[in-house]
Amino acid sequence: MSVLFAIALTTGILSGLWGWVSVSLGLLSWAGFMGCTTYFASPRDGLPGLAESMLTNITGVFWAMVIIKLSSVASLEILGYVVTAVVAFLMCIQAKKSWLGFIPGTFIGSCATFAANGDWQLVLPSLLVGAVFGYAMKASGLWLHKICQKQAVSTVGDTL
Incomplete structure (x- = not known):
């Protein structure tokens, strides 16, 4: 069994499980998949990788809320654009810290927050649990591949 097939298999199984878990816990399944993607x-x-994914998603949620709150201070449309420009700069420059270096994770957290109309209390746990599922998908796929490789080697050794 190839690594890709093993990861695809466990990802498929755990994706179905995530769908059930997210509905059961009242989380956003799509935001969880964004955390998984991160x-x-x-x-x-x-x-x-899990820690960096979660940290960057968390900062993305934070920065989105900064944009939302500061953009609503005045009814000037230009204010929203200026705030977005400054915050986008900050979202990138935070990558100077190695543990915040995965810039796409920051933007994924931010985008999820905007997509949920600023409901960060729902987005945050959805992203974080989704990231854990992403970790489990890949780790279990790698484990399955390793087990299958050992079994294949054992089987070949038995036939010799």
Whole structure:
């Protein structure tokens, strides 16, 4: 079994489980998939990748709320554009800290918050639990691949 097939299989199974979990917990399934996507896209693997994915998603939610709140201070349309420009700069420059270096994770958290009309209390747990599911999807796929490889080697050894 290839690594890709093993990860695809566990991702499929856990995606169905995520759908049920998200509905059961009252979370946003689509935002959870964004958290999952953040983990899969992260340049780091394992727990460091999970931590970076979650941290950048959290900061993205924070920055989106900054944009939402500051843009509503005055009824000047231009204010929203200026605030967005400044905050987008800050979303990128925070990557100077290595643990906030995954800029797409920040933008994913921000976009999820905008898509949910600023309901950060719902977006945040959805993203974070989704990231955990992403970690579980990949880790379980790698585990399955390893088990299948050992079994294949064992089977070949038995036939010799």
